[in-house]
Amino acid sequence: MNDGPYTIAQLTDDAIGLLDALKIEKVHFMGLSIGGMIGQQLGACYPERILSLSLCNTASEMPPRSLWEERFEIARAQGIAGLVDGTIKR
Structure with a gap:
C-alpha cells in the first residue's frame, strides 16, 4: 500500500483493478473533478473498457x-x- 500522494495513473489502474475484481468488462464512466482526470486516463489507456465518458468540472x-x-x-x-x-x- 502506498501512503500517497497518488498519481492519476495509479488511481486509473485501481479503477481497472476494481472492474476486474467485480468482473465488469465495460462501463459508462462518469467522473467529477479528479474523477474526470481518471476518466480521461481510462479512455486513453483502456478504451476497450469504456462505453462512454461523462466528464464534469475537470482538467x-x-x-x-x-x-x-x-x-x-x-x-x-x-x-x-x-x-x-x-x-x-x-
Missing part, C-alpha cells in the same frame, strides 16, 4: 499541490461537508 492536468493545501486542511478538520460551499462557488 487535463493536475494543478500544483500548493493550490490544494487549503482544501486538504478543511477536509481534515471538517470532513467533506466543509468543502461543499467552496466547491459550489467555484
